Amino acid sequence: MEYDTPETLIRPDDQRMTLGPLGRSLGFLLRISQVTVFETFFAKLGDLGLKPGEFSVLWLICNNPGIRQGVVARNLHIKNARMTKLIRQFEDKGFVSRHVPDDDRRAVELTLTKEGQAFVETNAEDFFTYSLKGRSRLNAEEMAELIRLLRKYTGLEETK
Amino acid sequence: MEYDTPETLIRPDDQRMTLGPLGRSLGFLLRISQVTVFETFFAKLGDLGLKPGEFSVLWLICNNPGIRQGVVARNLHIKNARMTKLIRQFEDKGFVSRHVPDDDRRAVELTLTKEGQAFVETNAEDFFTYSLKGRSRLNAEEMAELIRLLRKYTGLEETK
DNA sequence: TATTGTTATACTCTATAACTATA
DNA sequence: TATAGTTATAGAGTATAACAATA
Secondary structure (H helix, E strand, C coil): CCCCCCCCCCCCCCCEECHHHHHHHHHHHHHHHHHHHHEEEEEEHHCCCCHHHHHHHHEEEEEEECCHHHHEEEEEEEEHHHHHHHHHHHHHHHEEEHHHHCCCCCCCEEECHHHHHHHHHHHHHHHHHCCCCCCCCCCHHHHHHHCCCCCCCHHHHHHC | CCCCHHHHHHHCCCCCCCCCHHHHHHHHHHHHHHHHHHHHHHHHHHHHCHHHHHHHHHHHHHHHHCEEEHHHHHHHHHHHHHHHHHHHHHHHHHCEEEECCCCCCCCCCCEEEEHHHHHHHHHHHHHCCCCCCCCCCCCCHHHHHHHHHHHHCCCCHHCC
């Protein structure tokens, strides 16, 4: 395969290495970016006791009280089987309560308890800004553009 | 927490849902983007029998013959324990050969076999273009900008 | 019959630490 | 003592299918 300039990835203590077009591969870059975001998250919000995806579940329930469990699962790309366990953990923690509606007794509707709401309200600002604050390699405009492009790529931009 | 316009994520068969600032969260967008890329990958290159990260390992060995196993692991953010299994699978498949150098008999140096090289050469172009071809929501310039920003975010851009 | 959610199982990947052999 | 890689084990997350209750 033809490609332009060989590129290298430098790690402080490591050899140089030829990445070639891998360094411009969207999938590769998304993976490395996600590792970076995770590191930032755990450095700043590790004490939260929740992973990013778990907080997202609480956030969605907080903003869509009574939302169906399956709707959360599909939209966050979490499998039903996993969602069942997650919600039970949140129930045990006292953050979420489940309700089976009379008009469709197969369904499970989710709401936050008072404790769950307090938790989300206390931590939402940190959660939504941890990746933006601090010494990022991107300035504010670049970050905004990155987010706009990712929204468009995923199909979110159109649904504003 | 204050935020601007509530946003919604629409899935063809699903309810509308308020995402709020989650829809502008870098971590969330990276995750959804990666799901999208994976779907594209398996739709187009599922027959390859390898996942994106696995092909990346072969690619690095191909372009850096004799590279140390640990160097590949650190640069691709794969743990040593996992890398050991992966390399053994590639050995069993006849794609990779291991060599313990005389000057440091703890190390393992990796090269591709003839079969491994043929495999990489046959599939590299598809692998590096699958996410670019076809009906993406981004045009060529937007995709190039997205990739540039991700490279900068991850610290790759500087090392060109 | 189809759908919602649950349970069970197996598999992949990660995290961790103990271990070996070398340096 | 430290390093490169291996092995073992446990846990998180995914994939899949079977299942119960309900529509």
